[in-house]
Amino acid sequence: MKGTLKVDAKDPEGTIRGLFARWLKEDRLSAILTPAYSASGTATMALVSNPEKLAAAAPLMPAMGVNSASIVAEIARESSPNAKVGLFLRSCELRAVVELMKLKQVMPDSLVLIGVDCPGTYKAAGFRNVRGKDADFDNKHVREQLGFAGNVDFRMGCQMCEYPKPLVYDLNVGFIGLDPDKELWVEAATDKGKALLEGVEVNESEEPAGRKAALADLSAKRKAGTARRIEELDKAMLGPEKLAQYFSDCLNCHNCMNVCPVCYCRECFFDSDTFQRDISEHVRVSLRKGVTRMPSETLLFHLTRMNHMMTSCVQCGICEDSCPVTIGLATLFKKVSQNAQQAFEYVSGRSLEEPLPLTTFRETEFLKVGEE
Amino acid sequence: MTKYTYYPGCTLYTKARNLDICARKAAEKVGFELVEMPSWNCCGAIYNAASDDLAAQVGPVRNLAKASQLGDKLVTLCAACHNVLKRVQNRLDQPGNEVESERLKTFVDEKYERPVKVLHYLEVLKQEIGWDNIKEKVTKPLGGLKVASYYGCLIVRPKEVLEFDDPENPQVMDDLMRVLGAAPTRFDFKAECCGGYLVVNRRDVAKSASKKILDNAKAWGAEAIVTTCPLCQYNLDKLRAVTDGSIPVFYFTQLLGLAVGLAQDELGLEHNAGDPVGFLKSKGLL
Amino acid sequence: MATSRSSTELLEQIEKLSGQTVSDCYQCGCCTSGCPIGEAMDPPPSKAVRLLQLGEAPELLDSDGIWMCASCLVCGTRCPRAVDYARIAEACRVLVLRSKQSRVDPDTVTGPELEEIPQQAFIAAFRKSSV
Amino acid sequence: MPNDECRLTGTQPPADAQSTIDNRQSKIPRVGVFVCHCGINIAGVVKIPELLERVGTMSGVVVTKDYKYCCSDPGQQMIRDSIKSDKLDRVIVACCSPTLHETTFRNACGEAGLNPYLCEIANIREQCAWVTADKDEATTKACGIVRTTLTKVVHDQPLEALTVPINKRALVVGAGIAGIQAALDIANAGYEVVLVEKEPSIGGHMAQLSETFPTLDCSQCILTPRTVETGRHPKIRLMTYSEIDSVSGYVGNFKVKVRQKARYVDFKTCTGCGACLEKCPGRTESWFERGLVRGKAIYRLLPQAVPNRPVIDAKACIYLTKGKCGVCAKVCPTGAIRYDDTDKFVEEEVGAIVLATGYELFDATKLGSYGVGRVPDVIDGLAFERLLSASGPTSGDVKRPSDGKVPKKIVFVQCAGSRDSTTGMPYCSKICCMYTAKQAILYRHRVHDGQATICYIDVRTPGKGFEEFYKRATDDGIQYLRGKVSKIFREGDKVMVWASDTLAGRKVELEADMVVLATAVVANPDGVALARKLKTQIDAHGFMTEAHPKLRPVETLTAGFFLAGCGQGPKDIPETVAQASAAAAKVLAMFGNTRLTHSPTTAEVDEEICVGCGYCERTCAYDAVKVDPARKKAAVNAALCEGCGACAVACPSGAMTHKNFTKKAIFEMADQF
Incomplete structure (x- = not known):
C-alpha cells in the first residue's frame, strides 16, 4: 500500500508526530524509537511510550550522533514477541539493523521498521549551534531538501550516501521530491507496515515521477562525488607506505570500533590476550628494526576492522565522526566495503534474504581471479 | 518501425544484389527498416588472425566507429562482412586488450562512441522481431518445400566470438524456413566449408568441396538449398552449374521475400543460376 | 626458403x-x-x-x-x-x-568465370596470398 | 603479516638478536629438537651441523640431535631415550611433511611417556630442502622453520585423543559389481550390510555387458552367482529402487535416511511370474537397453534380475497417468499391484559407508559432429554390448537399429569424448581400447564376413593379457587406423566417417553400415549429486577423490567413507572388484576395534566471548558447529569436527579457537619472520 498523506499547517514533522501518537494511543506500538531533543536542546534518540511526551520527538531532525542500530542491538538482542517497538530510523540505520538481524544480533519479532527519507545529517555534536534558535529548522531543512544535498557541513558519510530512501522497511515515510508543506509519501511494504496505516487517511497512488527522479538525481550526484573522493583517497593512501601514513595519527582508542553499528563482537580480538606480549617479546620485535611504534598493532587493528566489516559495513561514516584525530575513515570504508560488496554482488542491508557473502559459496564467483 | 543501421558491403552492391534487395524489402514487410550507413568502407573481406596485424583491422574499426555514432547496433547480411566486423568488435572489447584497442581507435578520424553490437540479419529476425511476428506476415507459405539450410563457416565460427548458433548443427535458418512454411531437411554439411575464396586460383578444390555439400543435401532429399553468403552462393550455385545442374540454390532472403509477398521482379531471381523461376513455378510458388 | x-x-x-x-x-x-x-x-x-x-x-x-x-x-x-x-x-x-613473396599474382588470375566470382573472393584471396 | 613499525633507515638489528632476547625469557620449557637427514634429501642441502648449532642457542631448546633416518627404529629410540634422559617436555622433529610421519613421532613420544600432542613436526624437506637450491639460504630457512615450530610447541597443551564407539554395520551405496563385492566381503566376515541400489535390480552396468575382455568369458555367467548370493545373504539387507536421502552423524555412528521409491508392486506378494510384463501396453524408453527397444511401463531390467520383481514406471504407466488401463492388476494372480504406493523413508544406523556409485557414459549428443541423434546407426559402446548380449533385444545377433540389417562394415570410434579438453573430458577413459578390441572381435565372431575398422589415437594396453588381446584383434583382420574421427554423417543408408591416417599423413573417408562410439566414461551424475550432498570430495570431473592417491586409495578425507569402483575413476572389472575388496577390508579393519580414536585437535568455543552470530556454523563443512538459538552460543560436536580451522578463521572475535592452534600462537609464529 502506498500513497500520499496530507500535511496540516505546513508542519510535516507535526503530522508524523500525529501518526506516532495514534499508534501509541491505539496500542499498535508499545514504544517508538525516534530522534528527539533533550531538555537542553541537544540532538539525541529517545524511546517514547507515552503519547503525551511526544513533543520532544523530532522525527525529521537532520542530525545524527550514533547510528541507532547500536541502540537496537542493545534493546532487541533477545526475542520478545509481546513487545512492539517501532524504530523510526534513517536508511543507514535500517540497513545496519538488517545486517545485525542476519548476524543474529537483533531479533526481528518485536520490531516494526519505520523508515524515513534522509537527505543528509549534521553531526549531533554542535548541532545546537547549527540550528540556532530556529524551532522550525528541521522542517525548513526538509522543505529545502535537495538544496542541502551537497551540503559540505553534512557528515562525511551523508555526503557520500546513495540511499536517501531506506531499502528495507515495514513502512516508509518519505518527502524527497514532494512538497512536504502539503504532503508526505507513505509506503507499506509488509503486513506490519499496512497495519500501521490502517485508518490513516492515505491518498493511494503510484509513486510520483518527480519523487523517483529526485531520488535518482540525488543518488547520482552523490555517486559522482564519492568517485571523486575515492580518487583523492587513492592518491593519499594506496601502497603500504602511504597506508601506514594514513593511520599514523591513530591513538588506538578504538572509538571507531565502539560506535560501529555492525561491529558486534562482545570482546574485540584486539582486546584479547592474543596481543598481550611480555616485555621481552616487545623488545625482541623492536630489535628487528631497532625501533617500534607504540602502541603496537594499530595498523593491524584497522586492517582487521576493514577485513571484518567490509561485507556488512553500511557506510554510515559514524566511525569518522567519532575519531578524535579525524582520520578519513568514512571515505576509506566507503571504498573498501563498496569494492568488497561489489565483488560478491552484495549490498549490505539491501535484503534479509541475501546470505552474508562470506558464509556462502557460489561456483560462479571470482572466476576471473588468477587468470592473468 | 524500428530502424537499424545497415552495412551492406561491396558484394551486395554488385554480384549479390539479389541477397541485398530482397533483404531490404522483406524487412519492411516484417516490420523493420534497414538504414544504410553513410560512407561505409570495405570490411577487408576476410579477418586477419595474425596477432600483430593491426593494419587489416583499421577498415573494420572505422566502420564500427561510424556505426557507433549512429546507434548501438549494426546489422550485417553478408556472412564475410559479419564475420570480420564481429571479430574486430570482439578484439576491441576483449578485456586485457585495452592498449591495442585504444591504438586501433586512434588510426581513424571517426570518434568511437560506444561498443557496437554487430547483428546478422538472421539474428535480427530471431531475437529482435521474433518468429511469431514473422509468421503473421507470411502471405505465401512455401508449401512444404524441402530445403537444406547451408550456413557455411563464416557466421558460425569461431563460436565463442560469433555466438551465433551451435557450430556443428545450427538451427536459426531451419527455424526461419519452418516459419515460412518450408520443410527443412536434415543435413550433415550445414557448416562445412565450400572452399571459399580458393575458387579464385583453385577452382578444382572449391568444386569438390561444394560437390560434397550438394551431394549430402540431395541424399537427405532436399529440393533446394538456402545460403547466407555470396561466396557460398557462388560456389554452390554458379560454380556447380557448370558441373552438374540439379538443385537450385537460393539466398534465404529470396525465400523470405517470396513468403512475405514480394513481387517476382523484386526477388532478383535472374542472378541465380539455372532456371529458378521454372523451379518455383513447378512447386506452385510463383 | x-x-x-x-x-x-x-x-x-x-x-x-x-x-x-x-x-x-x-x-x-x-x-x-x-x-x-x-x-x-x-x-x-x-x-x-x-x-x-x-x-x-x-x-x-x-x-x-x-x-x-x-x-x-x-x-x-x-x-x-x-x-x-x-x-x-x-x-x-x-x-x-x-x-x-606472393603466392598468387593477381595478374595471372584469368578466365571467363572471373566476371562472375564475387569480389569478396578476390579481396580475400589476394589478402591471404599476395604481398 | 603487516606491522606498523616505524621505518627508519640505517638501523640494523644486532647480529644475534634472537638468542640474546630468547635467553632472557622467564618460563623456559625443555624442548628437544631432532633433525633428520632423510638420507641426502635434507642433509644434501641443509647444513646440519650449522642448523644444530643455531637451533641449540634458541630459548627453551635443551638438546639437539640428528640422525640419518629419524623415522627408523634407532631414530625413534634416540628420541625416546632423550625424552627420558634429558627430561624433555616438548619435542620437535625437523624432517619431512607431517602427513607422512607426524603419527610415527607422536606415537614414539607417547611410548616414552610424553603427551603425543606436545610433539611437533618442522617440515624442512618439502618446504625447504626440496625447494631451495642454495645451501646457506636453505640452512637459514630451516632454522626459521624450526624457530617457528618452537614458538608453536611451547604454546601446545597436552591433549587426550577422543574415542567414540562404533556401530558395526556398513552401508554400501550402489549395487553394481563394486557394491556387490564390497557388501559380500563385509557380510561374509559376519557384519550386517545395508546395500542400497537406485535401480529395481542389482548388477549395474556389468549386467548389460556381453563378454568380457581379455578372456571373453560371459559377463552374465560370472555375475549371476554374485547377484544371487547377495540377494539371499542373511547379513545383507538389500534395498533396491532406493536412494540415499541424507546422512548425518560421524564415523562409527552415521544415521542414514533412505528413500524407497514407490514401486507400485508389493514385493512380498509378487512371485515374479511375469504375467504383468506380457500384457502391459504402456511404453517407455528403456535405459537398460540403451534405447534400442521400447520398454514397458511395468518392467524388470532382465529376466535374471535380483530381486526378480517388476516395478512400475509411474511416468509411463497409463493407469497412473490417465486413470485408465489397470491391466497388470487384472492379470496379476497374487494381487500384488499397488497403484496407491508412495515413496517411503527408512532410517538405518551404520558405522561405515562404501560409496560405489559407478559411472555413466558421456552424453554423445554433445559431440555435435558425430551425428548422435541424427544418424540412427551411430550408437555407443554400451548399446553395442546389448546387441552382442544373448539376453539383449536381438538375442545376440548384430543388427543395426535403423532397419535391422546385419551391418557388413562397422567403424569403431575410440576416444569419443575422452582425452578431449574442449568438448569432452580431458582424461583417458581407460577401458575403451580393450572393450573396443573385444567388440570388434565379437562382431567378427557373429558376422564372419564383416569388416571392422577401429579409429584410434593411441592403443593403450597396460594390463595382464591386454597386449596379447590387442594382437589377437589385429590377427583377426581388424583394421586399426590411427587418427581421431572428426565427422560422422549419413549418405543414403550408409554412415560416412571422416577419419585420417596420421601414419600415412592423409585424410580418409570411410563408408560403413554402422558406427560404434567408445564414449567417454563419466562419473554417474547421481553419484556426483550424492557426493555433493555428503560433502565428500570430488574432482573437477565428478569422480570421488581418494584420501591419498597412492597410500590411501580407497579412503576419503571424510572419516568413515570408503570408495569402490568407477565412481572414483574409470576402471575395468578386475580392478573394480579388487578395489571393492580393499574398501571392504578397510571397513573390516575399522570394525575390528571397539572404539575409534579421533584427533583431539578440534575447535572449541569460549562461551564468554561468543555472541552467536553464526559465522562459524555457516562456514563449517562438516556440520560440526551449531549455534544454540536460545543461548546464542556456538557449540562444537568434537566427534564431527575434522579440525580444519575454518570456523576459527571466520570468527571475528576469536571466541572460536582451535586446540593447539590458538591465535596467539599463530601470531607469535608469524612474528618470527
Whole structure:
C-alpha cells in the first residue's frame, strides 16, 4: 500500500508526530524509537511510550550522533514477541539493523521498521549551534531538501550516501521530491507496515515521477562525488607506505570500533590476550628494526576492522565522526566495503534474504581471479 | 518501425544484389527498416588472425566507429562482412586488450562512441522481431518445400566470438524456413566449408568441396538449398552449374521475400543460376 | 626458403603470431580428418603441426598446404586440445608474405568465370596470398 | 603479516638478536629438537651441523640431535631415550611433511611417556630442502622453520585423543559389481550390510555387458552367482529402487535416511511370474537397453534380475497417468499391484559407508559432429554390448537399429569424448581400447564376413593379457587406423566417417553400415549429486577423490567413507572388484576395534566471548558447529569436527579457537619472520 498523506499547517514533522501518537494511543506500538531533543536542546534518540511526551520527538531532525542500530542491538538482542517497538530510523540505520538481524544480533519479532527519507545529517555534536534558535529548522531543512544535498557541513558519510530512501522497511515515510508543506509519501511494504496505516487517511497512488527522479538525481550526484573522493583517497593512501601514513595519527582508542553499528563482537580480538606480549617479546620485535611504534598493532587493528566489516559495513561514516584525530575513515570504508560488496554482488542491508557473502559459496564467483 | 543501421558491403552492391534487395524489402514487410550507413568502407573481406596485424583491422574499426555514432547496433547480411566486423568488435572489447584497442581507435578520424553490437540479419529476425511476428506476415507459405539450410563457416565460427548458433548443427535458418512454411531437411554439411575464396586460383578444390555439400543435401532429399553468403552462393550455385545442374540454390532472403509477398521482379531471381523461376513455378510458388 | 631465420626463431614467430602452442598438439589427427579440403592439402593440418614440433618450420613455410587453408576454422573448433591450425597456417602465410613473396599474382588470375566470382573472393584471396 | 613499525633507515638489528632476547625469557620449557637427514634429501642441502648449532642457542631448546633416518627404529629410540634422559617436555622433529610421519613421532613420544600432542613436526624437506637450491639460504630457512615450530610447541597443551564407539554395520551405496563385492566381503566376515541400489535390480552396468575382455568369458555367467548370493545373504539387507536421502552423524555412528521409491508392486506378494510384463501396453524408453527397444511401463531390467520383481514406471504407466488401463492388476494372480504406493523413508544406523556409485557414459549428443541423434546407426559402446548380449533385444545377433540389417562394415570410434579438453573430458577413459578390441572381435565372431575398422589415437594396453588381446584383434583382420574421427554423417543408408591416417599423413573417408562410439566414461551424475550432498570430495570431473592417491586409495578425507569402483575413476572389472575388496577390508579393519580414536585437535568455543552470530556454523563443512538459538552460543560436536580451522578463521572475535592452534600462537609464529 502506498500513497500520499496530507500535511496540516505546513508542519510535516507535526503530522508524523500525529501518526506516532495514534499508534501509541491505539496500542499498535508499545514504544517508538525516534530522534528527539533533550531538555537542553541537544540532538539525541529517545524511546517514547507515552503519547503525551511526544513533543520532544523530532522525527525529521537532520542530525545524527550514533547510528541507532547500536541502540537496537542493545534493546532487541533477545526475542520478545509481546513487545512492539517501532524504530523510526534513517536508511543507514535500517540497513545496519538488517545486517545485525542476519548476524543474529537483533531479533526481528518485536520490531516494526519505520523508515524515513534522509537527505543528509549534521553531526549531533554542535548541532545546537547549527540550528540556532530556529524551532522550525528541521522542517525548513526538509522543505529545502535537495538544496542541502551537497551540503559540505553534512557528515562525511551523508555526503557520500546513495540511499536517501531506506531499502528495507515495514513502512516508509518519505518527502524527497514532494512538497512536504502539503504532503508526505507513505509506503507499506509488509503486513506490519499496512497495519500501521490502517485508518490513516492515505491518498493511494503510484509513486510520483518527480519523487523517483529526485531520488535518482540525488543518488547520482552523490555517486559522482564519492568517485571523486575515492580518487583523492587513492592518491593519499594506496601502497603500504602511504597506508601506514594514513593511520599514523591513530591513538588506538578504538572509538571507531565502539560506535560501529555492525561491529558486534562482545570482546574485540584486539582486546584479547592474543596481543598481550611480555616485555621481552616487545623488545625482541623492536630489535628487528631497532625501533617500534607504540602502541603496537594499530595498523593491524584497522586492517582487521576493514577485513571484518567490509561485507556488512553500511557506510554510515559514524566511525569518522567519532575519531578524535579525524582520520578519513568514512571515505576509506566507503571504498573498501563498496569494492568488497561489489565483488560478491552484495549490498549490505539491501535484503534479509541475501546470505552474508562470506558464509556462502557460489561456483560462479571470482572466476576471473588468477587468470592473468 | 524500428530502424537499424545497415552495412551492406561491396558484394551486395554488385554480384549479390539479389541477397541485398530482397533483404531490404522483406524487412519492411516484417516490420523493420534497414538504414544504410553513410560512407561505409570495405570490411577487408576476410579477418586477419595474425596477432600483430593491426593494419587489416583499421577498415573494420572505422566502420564500427561510424556505426557507433549512429546507434548501438549494426546489422550485417553478408556472412564475410559479419564475420570480420564481429571479430574486430570482439578484439576491441576483449578485456586485457585495452592498449591495442585504444591504438586501433586512434588510426581513424571517426570518434568511437560506444561498443557496437554487430547483428546478422538472421539474428535480427530471431531475437529482435521474433518468429511469431514473422509468421503473421507470411502471405505465401512455401508449401512444404524441402530445403537444406547451408550456413557455411563464416557466421558460425569461431563460436565463442560469433555466438551465433551451435557450430556443428545450427538451427536459426531451419527455424526461419519452418516459419515460412518450408520443410527443412536434415543435413550433415550445414557448416562445412565450400572452399571459399580458393575458387579464385583453385577452382578444382572449391568444386569438390561444394560437390560434397550438394551431394549430402540431395541424399537427405532436399529440393533446394538456402545460403547466407555470396561466396557460398557462388560456389554452390554458379560454380556447380557448370558441373552438374540439379538443385537450385537460393539466398534465404529470396525465400523470405517470396513468403512475405514480394513481387517476382523484386526477388532478383535472374542472378541465380539455372532456371529458378521454372523451379518455383513447378512447386506452385510463383 | 621463405626467410633466412633459423627454424627455432621461425617456430617462435609462428607461435607468437598465431597465439597457439604447437606442443599442445598430441597428433590425434582430428584436424586432418575433418578438413573439408583435407585431400587437397599437403601437408594436411596434423602433419603440418608435426613438422613444427620436429623443428621443420622451413619445410612447412615452403609447402603448398598452408596456402590451401581457407580459414573455415573447423579444425580448431573440433580440436580436443584447442589448437587452432587455421591461425598457425595464417601465421605461416604472413611470414612468407612479409618476406615479399606472393603466392598468387593477381595478374595471372584469368578466365571467363572471373566476371562472375564475387569480389569478396578476390579481396580475400589476394589478402591471404599476395604481398 | 603487516606491522606498523616505524621505518627508519640505517638501523640494523644486532647480529644475534634472537638468542640474546630468547635467553632472557622467564618460563623456559625443555624442548628437544631432532633433525633428520632423510638420507641426502635434507642433509644434501641443509647444513646440519650449522642448523644444530643455531637451533641449540634458541630459548627453551635443551638438546639437539640428528640422525640419518629419524623415522627408523634407532631414530625413534634416540628420541625416546632423550625424552627420558634429558627430561624433555616438548619435542620437535625437523624432517619431512607431517602427513607422512607426524603419527610415527607422536606415537614414539607417547611410548616414552610424553603427551603425543606436545610433539611437533618442522617440515624442512618439502618446504625447504626440496625447494631451495642454495645451501646457506636453505640452512637459514630451516632454522626459521624450526624457530617457528618452537614458538608453536611451547604454546601446545597436552591433549587426550577422543574415542567414540562404533556401530558395526556398513552401508554400501550402489549395487553394481563394486557394491556387490564390497557388501559380500563385509557380510561374509559376519557384519550386517545395508546395500542400497537406485535401480529395481542389482548388477549395474556389468549386467548389460556381453563378454568380457581379455578372456571373453560371459559377463552374465560370472555375475549371476554374485547377484544371487547377495540377494539371499542373511547379513545383507538389500534395498533396491532406493536412494540415499541424507546422512548425518560421524564415523562409527552415521544415521542414514533412505528413500524407497514407490514401486507400485508389493514385493512380498509378487512371485515374479511375469504375467504383468506380457500384457502391459504402456511404453517407455528403456535405459537398460540403451534405447534400442521400447520398454514397458511395468518392467524388470532382465529376466535374471535380483530381486526378480517388476516395478512400475509411474511416468509411463497409463493407469497412473490417465486413470485408465489397470491391466497388470487384472492379470496379476497374487494381487500384488499397488497403484496407491508412495515413496517411503527408512532410517538405518551404520558405522561405515562404501560409496560405489559407478559411472555413466558421456552424453554423445554433445559431440555435435558425430551425428548422435541424427544418424540412427551411430550408437555407443554400451548399446553395442546389448546387441552382442544373448539376453539383449536381438538375442545376440548384430543388427543395426535403423532397419535391422546385419551391418557388413562397422567403424569403431575410440576416444569419443575422452582425452578431449574442449568438448569432452580431458582424461583417458581407460577401458575403451580393450572393450573396443573385444567388440570388434565379437562382431567378427557373429558376422564372419564383416569388416571392422577401429579409429584410434593411441592403443593403450597396460594390463595382464591386454597386449596379447590387442594382437589377437589385429590377427583377426581388424583394421586399426590411427587418427581421431572428426565427422560422422549419413549418405543414403550408409554412415560416412571422416577419419585420417596420421601414419600415412592423409585424410580418409570411410563408408560403413554402422558406427560404434567408445564414449567417454563419466562419473554417474547421481553419484556426483550424492557426493555433493555428503560433502565428500570430488574432482573437477565428478569422480570421488581418494584420501591419498597412492597410500590411501580407497579412503576419503571424510572419516568413515570408503570408495569402490568407477565412481572414483574409470576402471575395468578386475580392478573394480579388487578395489571393492580393499574398501571392504578397510571397513573390516575399522570394525575390528571397539572404539575409534579421533584427533583431539578440534575447535572449541569460549562461551564468554561468543555472541552467536553464526559465522562459524555457516562456514563449517562438516556440520560440526551449531549455534544454540536460545543461548546464542556456538557449540562444537568434537566427534564431527575434522579440525580444519575454518570456523576459527571466520570468527571475528576469536571466541572460536582451535586446540593447539590458538591465535596467539599463530601470531607469535608469524612474528618470527
